[in-house]
Amino acid sequence: MTARKKTAAEPIVARSQSGPPPLKDSATEAIAHFLATLDGESCIDLYDMVLRQIEEPLLREVLDYTQHNQSHAATMLGLNRGTLRKKLRQYGLISESESVQPKKKSRQSHTTSAKKPARRKR
Numbered sequence: 001m002t003a004r005k006k007t008a009a010e011p012i013v014a015r016s017q018s019g020p021p022p023l024k025d026s027a028t029e030a031i032a033h034f035l036a037t038l039d040g041e042s043c044i045d046l047y048d049m050v051l052r053q054i055e056e057p058l059l060r061e062v063l064d065y066t067q068h069n070q071s072h073a074a075t076m077l078g079l080n081r082g083t084l085r086k087k088l089r090q091y092g093l094i095s096e097s098e099s100v101q102p103k104k105k106s107r108q109s110h111t112t113s114a115k116k117p118a119r120r121k122r
Contacts, residue, residue: 027054056091059084063093 020026031050035043058077066072074084088094 055087056093059087059091059093063088 021029059073062073062076063070066076070084070088071081074081077084079087085094089096
């Protein structure tokens with residue numbers, strides 16, 4: 001048996017005997033099974049459907065892993081925090097009230113917006 005060299009594009013993954021198969025293998029199997037069940041029927045928007053099926057559990061699991069720290073989750077996912085929040089709303093993983101929080105006024109803007117009392121004429 002000859003050993004195959006790893007290329008830079010292939011990630012080195014530690015596999016445990018009791019763990020699940022690599023995500024790539026699971027996705028390949030699930031997609032092949034889906035296509036087999038079509039039984040000759042046509043399918044449209046398969047790409048979008050697969051992304052929607054994968055994105056929601058990915059977001060949910062990363063949020064659980066980060067203990068719902070959205071900044072940390074966004075960093076892990078390589079997303080802007082605003083983009084993450086948009087996706088969380090899209091899948092119902094956060095409520096609208098959580099996503100729209102009023103900004104705090106700074107002292108400077110608060111004091112400059114106050115009107116000075118009118119001077120009385122003598």
